[in-house]
Amino acid sequence: MASTTPRIIIVGGGLAGLSAAIKVAEAGANVDLFSLVPVKRSHSVCAQGGINSAKNLKGEGDSTWAHFDDTVYGGDFLANQGPVKQMCEMGPGIIDLLDRMGVPFSRTDEGLLDFRRFGGTLFHRTAFAGATTGQQLLYALDEQVRRFESEGKVRKFEYWEFLSAVLDSQGVCRGICAMDLRSMEVTTFPADAVLIATGGVGAIFGKSTNSVVCTGSAQGSLYQQGAAYGNGEMIQVHPTCIPGEDKLRLMSESARGEGGRVWVPKNPNETRPGKQVPDADRWYFLEDKYPKYGNLVPRDIATREIHEVVYDKGLGIQGQPMVYLDLSHIDRATLDRKLGGILDIYEKFVGDDPHEVPMKIFPGMHYTMGGLWVDADQMTNIKGLYAIGECDYSIHGANRLGANSLLSCIYAGFVAGPNAVKYAKSLAAAPDNLATSFENEKKRQVELNTRLVNNQGTENPFKLWRELGEIMSRNVTVRRYNDRLKETDAKLVELLERYRNVNLSDKSMWSNQSFLFTRQLQNMLQLARVITQGAFLRNESRGSHYKPDFPERDDANFLKTTKAFFAPDVDEPRFEWEPVDFSLIKPRPRRYDTK
Amino acid sequence: MANKSVLFKIKRQASPTSEAHWEEFELAWRPGLNVISLFMEVAINPVTRDGKPTTPINYDSNCLEEVCGSCAMLINGKARMACSALVDNLEQPLTIEPFSKFPVLRDLQVDRTVLFENLKTIKAWVPIDGTYALGDGPRMVPKLQEQAYQLSQCMSCCCCMEACPQFNESTGFVGAATIAQARLFNMHPTGKVLKDERLQALMGDGGIQECGYAQNCVEVCPKDIPLTRSISDVSGDVMKKAILDFFRT
Numbered sequence: 110m111a112s113t114t115p116r117i118i119i120v121g122g123g124l125a126g127l128s129a130a131i132k133v134a135e136a137g138a139n140v141d142l143f144s145l146v147p148v149k150r151s152h153s154v155c156a157q158g159g160i161n162s163a164k165n166l167k168g169e170g171d172s173t174w175a176h177f178d179d180t181v182y183g184g185d186f187l188a189n190q191g192p193v194k195q196m197c198e199m200g201p202g203i204i205d206l207l208d209r210m211g212v213p214f215s216r217t218d219e220g221l222l223d224f225r226r227f228g229g230t231l232f233h234r235t236a237f238a239g240a241t242t243g244q245q246l247l248y249a250l251d252e253q254v255r256r257f258e259s260e261g262k263v264r265k266f267e268y269w270e271f272l273s274a275v276l277d278s279q280g281v282c283r284g285i286c287a288m289d290l291r292s293m294e295v296t297t298f299p300a301d302a303v304l305i306a307t308g309g310v311g312a313i314f315g316k317s318t319n320s321v322v323c324t325g326s327a328q329g330s331l332y333q334q335g336a337a338y339g340n341g342e343m344i345q346v347h348p349t350c351i352p353g354e355d356k357l358r359l360m361s362e363s364a365r366g367e368g369g370r371v372w373v374p375k376n377p378n379e380t381r382p383g384k385q386v387p388d389a390d391r392w393y394f395l396e397d398k399y400p401k402y403g404n405l406v407p408r409d410i411a412t413r414e415i416h417e418v419v420y421d422k423g424l425g426i427q428g429q430p431m432v433y434l435d436l437s438h439i440d441r442a443t444l445d446r447k448l449g450g451i452l453d454i455y456e457k458f459v460g461d462d463p464h465e466v467p468m469k470i471f472p473g474m475h476y477t478m479g480g481l482w483v484d485a486d487q488m489t490n491i492k493g494l495y496a497i498g499e500c501d502y503s504i505h506g507a508n509r510l511g512a513n514s515l516l517s518c519i520y521a522g523f524v525a526g527p528n529a530v531k532y533a534k535s536l537a538a539a540p541d542n543l544a545t546s547f548e549n550e551k552k553r554q555v556e557l558n559t560r561l562v563n564n565q566g567t568e569n570p571f572k573l574w575r576e577l578g579e580i581m582s583r584n585v586t587v588r589r590y591n592d593r594l595k596e597t598d599a600k601l602v603e604l605l606e607r608y609r610n611v612n613l614s615d616k617s618m619w620s621n622q623s624f625l626f627t628r629q630l631q632n633m634l635q636l637a638r639v640i641t642q643g644a645f646l647r648n649e650s651r652g653s654h655y656k657p658d659f660p661e662r663d664d665a666n667f668l669k670t671t672k673a674f675f676a677p678d679v680d681e682p683r684f685e686w687e688p689v690d691f692s693l694i695k696p697r698p699r700r701y702d703t704k
Numbered sequence: 705m706a707n708k709s710v711l712f713k714i715k716r717q718a719s720p721t722s723e724a725h726w727e728e729f730e731l732a733w734r735p736g737l738n739v740i741s742l743f744m745e746v747a748i749n750p751v752t753r754d755g756k757p758t759t760p761i762n763y764d765s766n767c768l769e770e771v772c773g774s775c776a777m778l779i780n781g782k783a784r785m786a787c788s789a790l791v792d793n794l795e796q797p798l799t800i801e802p803f804s805k806f807p808v809l810r811d812l813q814v815d816r817t818v819l820f821e822n823l824k825t826i827k828a829w830v831p832i833d834g835t836y837a838l839g840d841g842p843r844m845v846p847k848l849q850e851q852a853y854q855l856s857q858c859m860s861c862c863c864c865m866e867a868c869p870q871f872n873e874s875t876g877f878v879g880a881a882t883i884a885q886a887r888l889f890n891m892h893p894t895g896k897v898l899k900d901e902r903l904q905a906l907m908g909d910g911g912i913q914e915c916g917y918a919q920n921c922v923e924v925c926p927k928d929i930p931l932t933r934s935i936s937d938v939s940g941d942v943m944k945k946a947i948l949d950f951f952r953t
Contacts, residue, residue, distance in 0.1 A: 135835055146764070147820065149860055150772040208841025211830035211892050213853040220843035239853050244771050248856060252829035259824045291809065320766045354734065354741035355787070356768045457770070459736060460790045523835075571748045571760075614750045615759035619719050620810040623747060623760045 114139055115533030117526075118285055118298060120271045120327060121306030122148025124243070124518035125498025127250035129304050132526025134254075134262040138533065141298060142254070143266045143287055145322045149251045152308050152320035153518065156243025157359070158227060159235035160207075160515040162200030167224055171232040173197045178694055180513060183229040184478070184506025185652035186668065186696040187340065189689055191485055192503050196520040203519050204236055210249040214238050228362070228408070229510040240450050246515055270625055271327045274303060274334055274494055275550045278540045282493035286550045288558075290625060293618045295554050297547045301533030304487075304495040304525055305331065306518075309477035313633050313640065314586065315578015316357050317474035318350060328481055328500050329632025332639065336481055337490045338673040338682075339502030341636070342643035343478035345509055345653045346586050348411040350473035351455060352431055357473035358458055360434065361451045364468075365404045367444075370435045371395050371411070372467075373424045383426070383433050383467040391433075394418055412472040413655065416587045419471070426469060435467035474586060476514065478505040478653065479640070482672055486532075487525035493536070495529055497521035502670070507652025561627060562618070566610035570627040573604055573611070577630075577637060585641050589656050594645040598638060605634050605680075639673040639682050646684060647671065652699075664696055708733035710791055711753075712742060712798035714761060716811050724808070728753040728797070739779060739786040739800065740768060763812040770926055773859030776866070777802055777812045783863040783924045786812075803866045816862045822882040823860075826902045830895040842893040855888040855934065857927045864921035864931055876910030880921035883912055884934040890941070903938070903945045912939050 115138040119126045122144040130140045142148065165171040176197040181190055208214060208222065214236050215223045224233040238245035257263040268290040275284040275297055284299040307327040311319025332338045349364065350357035365371070372391045379386060395414060396403045406414070415432050419425040426432065436444055436452075441464050444452060455463045481489050481496035483503055488495050498518040505513065580600050584593040608631055615623050649663035650656050669686035676683040710731045717724040730753040731745050740763075747760035765775040768787040775786040778801040780794055791798070806814035832838075844852075858881055865871045865879035886902045889895035906912045912935065921931040 131835055146766050146772075146774065147817075147860075149820070150766050150774050152767065152772075154771045154859070155767050155769055202837050205837070205840050206832075206835055209830070209832050209838065209894070210841075211852075211889070211895055213849050213856050215853075216844055216846045216849045218846065220845050239857075241771060241857060244859070245853075245856055249830075252823075253832070255820070255824055256827075256829045256831070259827075320772065321768065322766055353738070353768075354736050355738060355744055358769055454769075457788055458738070458790075460792055569748060571744075575748070614757065617718065617759070620762055620813060622762050 115301040115530055116141065116299070117302050117304065117529050117533060118143065118300035119304045119306060120285065121151070121308060121498070121500070123151035123153040123306060123308055123498060124247055124250060124515060125522045126151075126304070126306030127247070127254050128519045128522030129306065129497060129526040129529075130254050130263055131250065131257065132523055133530055134257040136527055136530045138530045140257070140263040141266060141300065142263055143269045143271055143285070145268065145270060145290070147267045148254070148265065149248065151247060152323055153247040153515070154241070154244040155318070155320060156515055157240050157361075159225060159237035159242045159512045160204065160246065161227065161234050161510070161512040162204045162236065162516060163197065163232070163234055164201050164204060164222065164224065164236070166221060167233040169232050171234055173200060175232065176200060176230075176234060179230045180504070180510060181506070181694050182697075182699060183510040184508050185662065185699050186664075186691055187343070187506030187651060187670070187689060188504055189670075190691055190693045194693060195524075196504060196517060199520055199523065200516055203516065203523070207246060207249055210253060212238055212245050212249045227511040235512040243515060246519075270628075271307070271330070272554045273330050273550060274491065275299075275547055276334065276491065277543050277546050280335070280491065281539075282491050283539055283543060283546065286554050288554075288625075291620050293558070293621060293624070295551055295558065297551050299547070301536050302493045302495065302529040304497055304529055305481065305500055306497045306522070307500045309499045310633070310636060311474055311477070312574075313577065313637050314344075314474035314581045315575060316352070316355075316582070318347060318357050318359055319474070324629045324633055325477070325636050326629035326632040329636035331481065331489070331491070331494070332673070333632070333635055333675045333677075335491060335675065336494065338479065338636070338639050339482035340479035340507070340643070340671050341639040341673055342647055342654055342671060343505075343507050343652065344474060344586060344640065345476035345478060346412050346472045347475040348408050348415060348472045349434060349470045350475075351459060352469065352471045352473070353458060357471070358454065359475075360455065360468065360470055362408070364434060364436060364448060364451065367447045368436070368439055369404060370438070371404050371415070371432055372435060373418055373426065373432050377423050377428070380427070383435075383469075384437065384465070392424070409653065409655065412587050415472055420583065431469040431471050433467035434470045436463055437465055437467055472587060474582065476509050478502070478507065478509055479643070482670070486528045487521055488528070488532075493532065495525045497525045507654055557628070561611070562613060562616050562624065564611055564613070566612040568607050568611045570611050570613070570623065570630055573607060574626075574630055577601070577604055577634065581637055581640075585644055587655065589644050589654065590658065591645055591648075591656070594641055598641045598645070601634055601638050601641060605631075608634060635675070642682055642684070643671045643673060662699070668696065710737060710742065710798075711796045712800060714811070715801040716761070717802070717808050718810065720807060720809060727758060737791040739789040739791065739798070740765060740775065742791070761812065762810040771859060773861035776861040776863050778804065778866070783866040785861060785926050788926065803862065805866050805871055806862065816860070819860050819862055819865070819879070819881060822878050823885060826882055826886045826905045827898045828885045828889055830889065830892055831898060832894070844893065848891065852888060852891060855884050855929060858884060858929055859927065861926065863924045863926060867920040867924040869918050869920065870914050870916045875914045877914035878906065878910060878912075880931040880935060883938050884929055884931055887934045887938050890938070899941075900945065903942050906938065906942055907946065912942050915939070
């Protein structure tokens with residue numbers, strides 16, 4: 110019999126996880142909240158631009174239907190439309206609630222919420238809090254969760270790694286298996302329902318705009334336990350990132366909007382610093398190829414052109430995957446007035462002053478549209494297991510619009526939280542052998558740990574990761590060719606093989622971060638195959654997924670959700686395709702130049 | 705330039721109870737290195753400067769964009785974030801140590817839960833009635849929003865506490881970050897309903913009176929949060945409350 114007060118486990122404390130925690134606690138159920146980091150340090154803090162909702166405070170006649178249409182159209186019709194419509198309808202209420210929670214949204218003179226424009230819409234629909242909207246939203250939710258925590262309704266398990274779900278003999282999720290990142294001890298935790306809110310998979314691509322914890326390990330683990338993974342191949346790349354030695358940081362599109370010019374030296378062996386290369390020796394390739402739009406071609410085109418110049422023509426700056434984004438021809442006062450904040454970021458992390466020298470930029474993996482497959486209640490194909498936020502596949506289809514991610518995370522948490530409580534209250538009794546299921550899962554995970562720590566191989570896990578990131582970024586991001594995808598999958602098989610021969614330089618069992626990362630790496634490699642093979646099988650171009658050999662969208666064959674299931678017998682994914690619900694808005698060609 | 709290298713030493717400690725020791729590393733210089741990328745390099749090739757095999761460095765990090773507050777440590781003696789510490793701007797050999805005023809867990813990882821506990825004590829939240837539809841939030845003039853936004857960018861990195869001479873076991877001082885958060889919620893139209901309780905929590909031993917006005921906190925704050933201004937502001941409120949309380953009893 111279900112206990113009178115349900116216990117819900119939430120894994121991940123970003124916007125999705127925290128908003129679910131609030132709803133569950135408010136509904137009177139108990140929350141156990143697991144996170145790799147103190148939840149206030151989750152990746153949601155990185156979002157800068159804002160959060161969309163059709164509040165229509167600018168007299169433009171915006172509506173939740175228009176928001177719905179923009180989102181579906183922006184996603185190239187790959188998202189099931191029901192949840193998208195519901196999200197857009199909940200948008201204005203979510204903004205009001207965040208406002209009541211104290212988010213310092215930017216204001217108009219009258220003291221009302223201000224809204225700005227963002228890509229993929231004609232309306233001022235994006236509420237924002239300075240240049241750190243994600244941080245401000247996360248803090249507001251974090252504060253509400255802290256309030257519930259102090260009332261004893263939420264228990265936090267920070268510095269814990271989710272290892273796997275505990276499934277009973279009928280395949281129903283009954284709890285999780287997790288590891289304390291200090292003592293490295295493995296423990297199982299029972300729950301009436303489990304919500305996964307573990308974000309994107311940036312680390313599979315080596316360097317990305319994602320935070321360190323965004324490895325996709327939890328999703329990879331659940332996929333290997335039988336959870337379906339939807340539209341894995343849909344990965345958003347942002348054209349202008351600042352390549353760092355440690356990660357990629359976003360450089361806002363407004364730099365090009367204010368007159369930034371993209372170029373490379375004509376000579377691949379050019380050794381002079383960018384500033385000293387005379388105009389005659391520079392190739393402004395976007396202006397050259399697109400005389401009408403110049404540097405302001407859409408994101409996907411800019412991204413593809415940069416890739417071609419670097420990888421096919423070998424013209425990256427000093428052989429590196431980088432091109433120049435130049436603002437140094439514009440006077441200092443104008444730049445400070447229009448772009449002050451973002452130029453400071455460049456200077457802080459690169460150490461060069463973009464008023465004086467051209468910036469070095471490159472496209473970078475930015476957002477995971479695909480993810481764990483869920484139904485309209487946010488439940489995965491495993492009963493009692495929910496997925497919410499960037500780690501679920503719904504809402505964004507083949508491409509995400511700017512400022513829709515924060516909304517989709519909160520929406521998913523608000524839907525899944527109450528659904529999970531309802532589910533938990535009507536949950537049938539567990540099979541008699543439930544204790545055995547818990548014991549077996551713990552045993553499996555402890556054995557994995559023991560094997561890993563005692564492995565006497567020769568491979569350094571961080572080197573394997575570097576190789577993984579390099580090939581994924583090169584072949585499975587911007588322009589996808591079937592032969593290169595095939596080559597990538599073969600490389601992934603090789604890496605999985607070499608993974609078995611891994612050797613940890615640190616074998617201690619106290620706060621061992623390299624051990625943790627090595628554990629995650631296996632799940633990342635398996636998920637990389639889902640992404641790569643999914644891309645291989647989708648012979649069309651749709652949203653972020655672009656194949657030069659199949660440049661058109663093909664609704665007849667591919668207006669379908671890719672569903673990947675792990676096949677343990679062959680140790681690789683097996684694919685199914687599910688029809689997309691487009692009953693509300695009929696698919697039409699996606700063209701921003703004619704709309 | 706071809707043979708330039710980066711020299712750095714790291715104070716390491718295997719567990720909370722083990723002895724600390726220093727390890728020196730030398731890596732080939734590349735443009736654009738920050739302190740985090742040095743750690744990543746060591747993880748790929750964990751060997752000290754004198755060729756001894758060692759283990760990867762343990763450190764907290766996440767966003768690497770100076771918004772999550774994770775990677776705070778002492779770099780050349782200064783409390784700061786490792787992600788925004790560019791090697792080319794630092795004197796070599798770099799000395800990298802964990803915070804000195806928080807319990808060391810391993811290497812550069814320290815336990816900073818004290819700040820999150822403080823935030824509970826001062827009820828650092830807006831006490832909303834519920835998350836169901838209750839209409840618009842309160843109106844707010846842009847000036848107030850700008851003030852709030854400045855304070856709301858505090859990422860709980862604890863640099864201000866590490867740098868504060870008064871933040872130690874004998875005073876039990878809560879530190880500047882907590883006080884600035886009390887100010888933030890006290891200025892919110894709804895949040896101020898708990899103002900009295902917040903001020904109460906900041907009275908007495910370990911409270912706001914422990915501040916010695918050394919002003920180290922504003923100097924190290926990576927987000928330029930007006931910490932001393934906040935302390936004097938809240939201090940005034942606490943004083944007023946103390947006087948009122950005195951006459952009430």
